[in-house]
Amino acid sequence: MSLANGRSYLAIPGPSVIPDAVLQAMHRASPNIYEGALHDLTDSLIPDLKAVAMTDQKVAIYIGNGHAAWEAALANTVTAGDTVLALATGRFCIGWGEMATDMGITVQTIDYGDSTPIDLGQVEEALRADSSGKIKAILAVHVDTSTSVKNDIAGLRRVLDAAGHDALLMADCIASLGCDPFEMDAWGVDVMVSACQKGLMTPAGISFVWYNAKADAVRPARVSRYWDWRARTDPDQYFQYFNGTAPTHHLYGLRAALDMIKAEGLEAVFTRHETLARTVWAALDCWSADGPLAQNIADPANRSHAVTSVVAGSPNGDALRHWCEYEAGLTLGIGLGRSPADAYFRIGHMGHVNAHMIMGVLGTMQAGLIALDIPHGTGALDAAARVIAAG
Numbered sequence: 147m148s149l150a151n152g153r154s155y156l157a158i159p160g161p162s163v164i165p166d167a168v169l170q171a172m173h174r175a176s177p178n179i180y181e182g183a184l185h186d187l188t189d190s191l192i193p194d195l196k197a198v199a200m201t202d203q204k205v206a207i208y209i210g211n212g213h214a215a216w217e218a219a220l221a222n223t224v225t226a227g228d229t230v231l232a233l234a235t236g237r238f239c240i241g242w243g244e245m246a247t248d249m250g251i252t253v254q255t256i257d258y259g260d261s262t263p264i265d266l267g268q269v270e271e272a273l274r275a276d277s278s279g280k281i282k283a284i285l286a287v288h289v290d291t292s293t294s295v296k297n298d299i300a301g302l303r304r305v306l307d308a309a310g311h312d313a314l315l316m317a318d319c320i321a322s323l324g325c326d327p328f329e330m331d332a333w334g335v336d337v338m339v340s341a342c343q344k345g346l347m348t349p350a351g352i353s354f355v356w357y358n359a360k361a362d363a364v365r366p367a368r369v370s371r372y373w374d375w376r377a378r379t380d381p382d383q384y385f386q387y388f389n390g391t392a393p394t395h396h397l398y399g400l401r402a403a404l405d406m407i408k409a410e411g412l413e414a415v416f417t418r419h420e421t422l423a424r425t426v427w428a429a430l431d432c433w434s435a436d437g438p439l440a441q442n443i444a445d446p447a448n449r450s451h452a453v454t455s456v457v458a459g460s461p462n463g464d465a466l467r468h469w470c471e472y473e474a475g476l477t478l479g480i481g482l483g484r485s486p487a488d489a490y491f492r493i494g495h496m497g498h499v500n501a502h503m504i505m506g507v508l509g510t511m512q513a514g515l516i517a518l519d520i521p522h523g524t525g526a527l528d529a530a531a532r533v534i535a536a537g
């Protein structure tokens with residue numbers, strides 16, 4: 147007998163849970179795209195998108211997923227033959243680098259593996275070694291969703307400045323925006339990319355590139371009109387916002403999501419994510435005391451507040467995921483980019499998530515560990531409840 151029927155919880159690290167308010171905002175007839183209310187709504191998104199990124203700089207919207215934002219960021223800043231430095235701490239920066247390679251860009255990669263953050267000292271060495279200034283941009287992922295590592299993006303600015311290097315600092319905040327604190331301007335980030343389906347709680351389909359004047363100034367001689375961020379940020383005509391038809395329903399959904407973030411307050415959103423992340427870690431610390439389970443990232447300071455990657459031993463990762471999904475209605479994330487993939491899983495705790503949902507995740511996992519006879523330490527749910535109770 148399955149106990150999965152009822153409201154399910156998709157606890158993967160994106161797409162995240164879509165709030166009812168977002169779904170309801172999208173449930174409507176198509177609006178006129180040529181004039182009227184949609185134009186005002188689109189204009190209203192811009193200051194709020196800048197606010198979540200903590201920037202006064204510009205933001206361009208693209209119809210596409212995070213991969214589209216990756217390509218847009220590269221297309222507006224580097225050109226075939228240029229070199230970029232990719233700082234890999236999991237699958238995602240590797241992917242961004244692969245896209246750069248496809249565009250004819252030379253990618254110098256420092257790979258930190260699957261369970262440690264960027265080593266700033268090593269980056270500084272690489273920058274100092276580049277005395278001719280070949281490296282045009284640094285590609286770094288704030289939170290790598292495959293490993294759940296969180297990197298020190300502000301530290302990269304300090305290292306660039308210390309080395310006196312002029313490369314652009316480009317950050318992927320697709321998994322972290324609206325979950326982990328990020329301050330584009332205060333941290334000296336030149337280009338930041340994100341998408342709508344993780345901390346921004348909207349169905350996948352639109353993505354964003356924030357960029358400052360320095361990034362705009364280095365733009366290559368040729369940028370296709372589709373990727374060009376200038377027309378999108380300073381449109382003479384409304385259609386230039388999107389280089390064609392507006393993603394009408396996504397704009398309504400995003401408006402509702404940004405309203406929710408504003409109503410809660412960005413600081414409170416961050417604190418909620420931090421507390422819920424500590425709740426997950428508290429349970430994992432207990433389970434890990436005996437048996438094969440372990441946190442992928444040892445130091446809490448280097449862990450994401452949006453996703454937690456767990457080492458479970460093969461085939462426990464897949465077995466637990468499947469049990470939770472088919473027996474209890476909880477979908478956990480796959481061991482993305484890991485080998486063997488069935489030895490890992492991930493818990494998404496980003497966006498529209500609260501205490502009872504996280505306690506539900508952990509209680510379900512506890513039941514799965516018992517049902518599958520996977521050895522584990524005791525006291526996980528008590529430890530988690532104590533974090534929630536302390537607030």
Ligand SMILES: *Cc1c(COP(=O)(O)O)cnc(C)c1O
Nearest residue numbers: 211212213238289291320321341
């Ligand atoms: C999800 C994610 C991506 C990819 O975004 P898509 O919308 O799937 O293209 C890239 N980087 C990070 C850090 C992500 O979490």
